Amino acid sequence: MLEFQKVVREAELLPPPEFQLETQSIEFRTDPLISTRTRINVQRAGRLTEAKKVDLSDYINKTREDCLFCPENIEKTTPLFVKDIWEEGRIKNRCYVLFPNRYPFGEYHAVGTLTDKHFLDLDEFPLEPIVDNLLACKEYVLTVYKKKGARYPTWIWNHLPPSAASQVHPHTQIWIDTEPTNWTGALIKKSKEYFDKNKRSYWEDLVEKEKDRERWVGENDSLAIIATFAPHGNREIQFIFKEASNLAELSERQANDLVDCVLKTLKWYKEEGMNSFNLSTFSAGVDEKLNYYRLNVKMMSKPVFQPDYPYYTAYGGTVELWHGEYVVDTLPENVAQKLKHIFR
Numbered sequence: 001m002l003e004f005q006k007v008v009r010e011a012e013l014l015p016p017p018e019f020q021l022e023t024q025s026i027e028f029r030t031d032p033l034i035s036t037r038t039r040i041n042v043q044r045a046g047r048l049t050e051a052k053k054v055d056l057s058d059y060i061n062k063t064r065e066d067c068l069f070c071p072e073n074i075e076k077t078t079p080l081f082v083k084d085i086w087e088e089g090r091i092k093n094r095c096y097v098l099f100p101n102r103y104p105f106g107e108y109h110a111v112g113t114l115t116d117k118h119f120l121d122l123d124e125f126p127l128e129p130i131v132d133n134l135l136a137c138k139e140y141v142l143t144v145y146k147k148k149g150a151r152y153p154t155w156i157w158n159h160l161p162p163s164a165a166s167q168v169h170p171h172t173q174i175w176i177d178t179e180p181t182n183w184t185g186a187l188i189k190k191s192k193e194y195f196d197k198n199k200r201s202y203w204e205d206l207v208e209k210e211k212d213r214e215r216w217v218g219e220n221d222s223l224a225i226i227a228t229f230a231p232h233g234n235r236e237i238q239f240i241f242k243e244a245s246n247l248a249e250l251s252e253r254q255a256n257d258l259v260d261c262v263l264k265t266l267k268w269y270k271e272e273g274m275n276s277f278n279l280s281t282f283s284a285g286v287d288e289k290l291n292y293y294r295l296n297v298k299m300m301s302k303p304v305f306q307p308d309y310p311y312y313t314a315y316g317g318t319v320e321l322w323h324g325e326y327v328v329d330t331l332p333e334n335v336a337q338k339l340k341h342i343f344r
C-alpha cells in the first residue's frame with residue numbers, strides 16, 4: 001500500500017565566522033509511486049544573498065521591441081501548420097493563437113500565446129484566455145490523434161528564463177507523441193502495477209491519505225490539490241483530476257477548474273517573491289479512459305529571475321540531470337500551509 005517514506009540525516013559543519021558546530025538536517029524522501037528520491041534541506045534557501053527588489057521593466061521593454069509573439073509580429077514571425085493538420089494555418093480564438101513550434105522536438109509540437117500583452121506578472125493572468133488556450137490545445141490534440149494517430153499529449157507552461165522559456169511573451173506548449181514521455185510512461189506503468197497489486201487506484205489512495213492532512217491544500221469539483229510529498233522542485237504543487245485520465249477528455253468546466261487552481265498558485269508564488277515557474281501535465285493516451293490512472297498536473301517555482309543581478313542560481317544541475325535525484329529547499333508541509341489561504 002501507499003507509504004510516505006523518509007529518513008532524516010544530519011550534516012555537521014563548522015561555518016564561518018565563528019567556526020562553531022552547526023548541524024543541518026536533510027530529509028531523504030522517496031516518492032510513493034515512482035520511488036525517485038528527493039533531498040530536502042530548508043536551510044539551503046539561505047544560500048542566496050537576499051533577493052533585491054527585482055525590477056524587470058528594462059528587460060521587458062528591451063525584449064518587447066522585436067518580440068515574435070506580440071500582435072504586430074505574430075503573423076509574420078510564427079510558422080503555419082501544414083494544411084493536413086490545420087487548414088487555416090493557425091488555430092485562433094479570442095485571445096490565443098496556436099501555431100507550430102519553430103524548432104520542434106516532436107512531430108506534433110505547437111506553441112500557444114496567452115495574451116496580446118508582452119508581459120504579465122504572476123498575479124495578472126486572467127482566467128478566460130488560459131482556459132481558451134487549454135481548450136485550443138485539446139482541439140489540436142484531437143485533430144492530431146484523428147489524423148495521425150499520435151495520442152500522448154503534454155501541455156506545459158514555462159515562464160521567464162529560469163524556467164527555460166526562450167520568449168518572455170506568455171505562452172504555453174503542447175505536443176503529442178506516439179509514446180508517452182519517460183516520466184508519464186513510468187507513472188502509467190507504476191499506477192497499473194499498483195492497481196493490479198492492491199485492487200485500488202493509487203490516485204484515489206493518495207487523495208484519501210492526504211485529505212485534510214498537512215500537505216492538503218484544498219479541492220474543487222474537478223481536482224484535489226496537494227503539496228507533493230517528494231517534490232522535484234521548490235513549492236511544488238500537484239493537481240489531481242477526480243474524473244479525467246487524459247487531457248483530451250477535459251470539459252470546459254474541468255479546464256476552468258484547473259486554470260483557477262493554477263492562477264491561485266501563481267498568486268501565492270508572487271506573494272512569496274517568485275517570478276518564474278514551470279507547469280506540466282501528465283496525461284494518459286487520448287483514447288484511454290483508465291480506471292487506474294488520473295490526469296495530473298504539477299507546478300514548481302523557479303529561482304527568481306534578476307536580469308541585473310547575475311548571481312542567481314540555476315535550477316536542475318548535476319544531481320537532477322545525471323543522478324535522477326532532486327534537491328529542494330522548501331518543505332511540502334510548509335508549502336501547503338502557506339498556500340491554503342488562497343484556496344479558502
Ligand SMILES: [Zn+2]
Nearest residue numbers: 067070118169
Ligand atoms: Zn511580446
